[in-house]
Amino acid sequence: xxxxxxxEIQATWxxxxxxxxxxxPFVHCITFSGVIPDQLKVLWVDVIEVxxxxxLATVVNRDREDANDREEIEKREENR
Numbered sequence: 001x002x003x004x005x006x007x008e009i010q011a012t013w014x015x016x017x018x019x020x021x022x023x024x025p026f027v028h029c030i031t032f033s034g035v036i037p038d039q040l041k042v043l044w045v046d047v048i049e050v051x052x053x054x055x056l057a058t059v060v061n062r063d064r065e066d067a068n069d070r071e072e073i074e075k076r077e078e079n080r
């Protein structure tokens with residue numbers, strides 16, 4: 001439902017964005033500093049992109065689990 005989707009976005013957006021702010025400036029500094037040879041730059045960024053997707057999935061799922069745990073606690077407290 002749209003309400004559920006919106007609540008998931010609200011629970012996860014900041015952690016996802018802040019994780020990107022921590023990773024990508026560092027990656028691009030290495031990419032354009034001359035450390036990575038020109039012929040390997042695309043491969044370098046692609047490998048980091050795969051790692052980024054894994055990090056992002058982990059962050060979003062952790063936040064979702066935390067939100068679900070909070071909901072369960074609230075339901076238990078309401079039932080008391």
